[in-house]
Amino acid sequence: MKKDEEFMPRILAFLCNWCSYAGADLAGTSRLKYPPSILPIRVMCSSRVDPLFIVKAYLGGIDGVLLAGCHPGDCHYEKGNYYTRRRFALIKKIFEELDMEADRLLLSWISASEGPKYAKVATEFTEKIKKLGENPAKNKIFL
C-alpha cells in the first residue's frame, strides 16, 4: 500500500461546550499535535447526545465515535454527564448484543484544562481505530 493510501479513519467527536470542547481548543492553542482524523461536533452538554446519533453515525460508516464531557461532578449542568455515562453504557451493551463493534465507541472525561489529555485520547483512539480498520458497516446493509 502506498503511503498516501494509508487508512485514515473517520472519527466523530461529540464535545461538550464547557469542558471537552474547551479542552480540545487548549490542545490547539498549546500547539499539541494529534491526528486530524477527528471531526468535532460541539454540543452544549454531552447529555444532548442522543444515542441515535451514535447509531446513525455507525450505520453510516463512521470508523469511530468519541463522546467527551466534563468529569463526573464537574458538569456545567450539574448532572448531565451522569446521564451521558448511563446512556453510553447502554449503547455499548446494545452494540455488543447486536454484534456491532462496541470498541469503536469511546467515552472520555476531558476538562477545559486538559488539552494534553484530549491530544492523547485523540491520538490513542485514532491508533486503535486504525488497527480495527474500516467500519464494516460501511458496506453492509443492516436494515
Place this chain on the structure above:
Amino acid sequence: MERKIGVYVCECGPNIAEKVDIDKVVGAVSSLDGVVVVEKYKLLCSADGKKFLEEEIKKHGITHLVIAACSPKQHEKTFMEVCENAGINPYLYQLANIREQCAWITEDKDEATKKAIRLIKAAIGRVKYHSSLEKKEIECNPAVLIIGGGVAGINASLELASPDRKIYLVEKTSSLGGMITNFEKTYPSMQPSSHILKQKILDMDKNENIQVFIDSNVEEIIGFFGNFEIKVKKKEVDEPAEFEVGAVMLATGSNFFDLKKTPQYGYEKFDNIFTALEFEKMNLSGEISLKNGKTPRSVAIIHCVGRDEKGYCSEICCMYSLKFIRYLKDKIPDAQVSNFYSDLCIPGKSYQKFYEQTKGKNVDFIRSTNVEVTKKENKLSIKYIDENGNKNSLLVDMVILAPAIEPTSDVSELAEIAGISQGDGGFFAEEHEKLNPVSTSTDGVYIVGCAQGPKNISDTIVQSGAAAGKILASLIPGKKMEIEVKTSHISESFCIGCKVCISVCSYGAITFDEAKKISVVNEVICRGCGNCVAACPSGAATSKHFTFKQIHQELLEAVK
C-alpha cells in the same frame, strides 16, 4: 425564502494561512448548493474585517452566514454582533473552527486543509437548518435574599441596599455578627474586632431598606434568577414570611471540626484543653486561666487539628494561632508558648511580618507529627515526633487546639433548598474555582465567605463585595433581564406525557400540564443543556440551535 449562504474564511494573519491552503478551501466549498459567495479575509475579527463582513452581507443579500475562523469560544459572539448590525438574525450563522482544532494540531498542511474543508462543509450543511431565534427578556425583581448574618452577609447587605433594592437578611441565631463576635481582636492589625462590626451593625439598623429576620431559617426558594419566591420561618412562629427576590446569597459561614474524631488530643477527657473558639471566648471574657483559677505558665497550641481527616488546610488556623500568642503575651508576658504544627500557612503581604513580630522569647515553633496529649500529674504532656524523627515530649499547663474549618451542619439542607451542589470538603460548590468563585451552577444564587471554603475576614469581605457587584450589574431596578435563547421546547402534539424529561431536568424547568397531559418547558428556567431532548422517547423535545437536524447535518459530513 431562498437561502443565500455566504462563506468567509479567515486567514487569522499567518495563524491559519500558514497551516491551511486557504485558496484550496475556498475552491472546494464555492460550488456547494446554496452557497452564493466564498471569500477569504486577513483578519475577520478586526474592525475592518467586521465592516467588510457587514458590507458583504448586505451586498450579496446573504441570508445564512458561515465563518471559518477560530473557536466559537473565542469569537462566536463577535460575528453574532456583525449579523445583527447587518440586519440578519444572529442565529442564522455558524462558526467553523479551523484554527484551534484544525490548523494548530498538525504539521501536515494537506491534512489540515482537508479537515478545514470538512469542517466548513459541516457548517454549511448545518446552517441551512438554522432558524431565527429572538432575544428574550423578563421582568426582574431587584431585591436580594441574604442567608447568614455574619460579616459576609452584613457587608453584602450594606453594599446592596438602596431605596429601589430591598434586602432581606436571614440569620438563624438571635443576633447579628456571626463568628467574629467571639473575637477580641483580629489579625494582623490586632484592632478590636468590634471596630469592624459595630459600625456596620449600626448602619444596618438605620437602613430602612434592609429587613433582618433573626432566629429564622429559609424554608423554600423556588423560581429562577430575577424571580425567586422565598419562605422564611421564624422559630416559634407558625406562619412563614413570604416575599420575592431576584437573587440569593448564601453567607452561612462555617463550623469547627468535631474533635471527637481526633481522640488523641484528649479533648473533653482532660481539663485545660480548649478549642480555638473556647479560647477566644475565654480571652474575650477577660482572664486566661486554668480550671483551678490559676494562670497558665506554659501553653501549647496544636495547629492542623483534623487536617489529615478533612484532607485540606483550613487557611486561617496558623494566623489565629499567632494571634493567640499575642493574647497570651499581652496577659501573661512570661508564659512559655509552644506551637506544634505540620506546615505554617502565613501567606500574603502582611502575615510574614506578623509572624516575625510574634515569634521570639518564650515562643517556640515545633514542626511535628503524631502529636498526642495525655495527663501527667497536674500537667498535660504533649508527645510528638519531631522533624528529625525523634520521639519527644513536653509538659504544659494548657493546650489550645486549632481545629479545621468545615461547613455548617445545615449545608446539605441549604444546598438542596437553593438548588446548588456541594464541592470539596462539603462546602458549597462555586461555578468555577478561578473564573467564577462566587457564582454557582444555579443562576442568581451566590456563595460568599466561609460557606464557600475556609477564609479570613478580608477575603470574606472581598467575596461578598464581588457577589454584590455581580448582582448590581445584572439585576438593575427597572431593567429587564436577558435570558437563555437556546432552550428546549416540547411539541404539544408529539408529547406522550411519559414525564421522562421531567425526571432528567436538573433545574426543574419542565412541568406537567395535567389538563393536556403533556410536559411543558419553562423557557425562563431552562438552561439549554439538551438532556431532555436526548431522553425524550417520542421526539417531542427539541433544543433550539442544537436540533436533531442541525447536529445530523454535521454528522453526515463526518461520515462522508
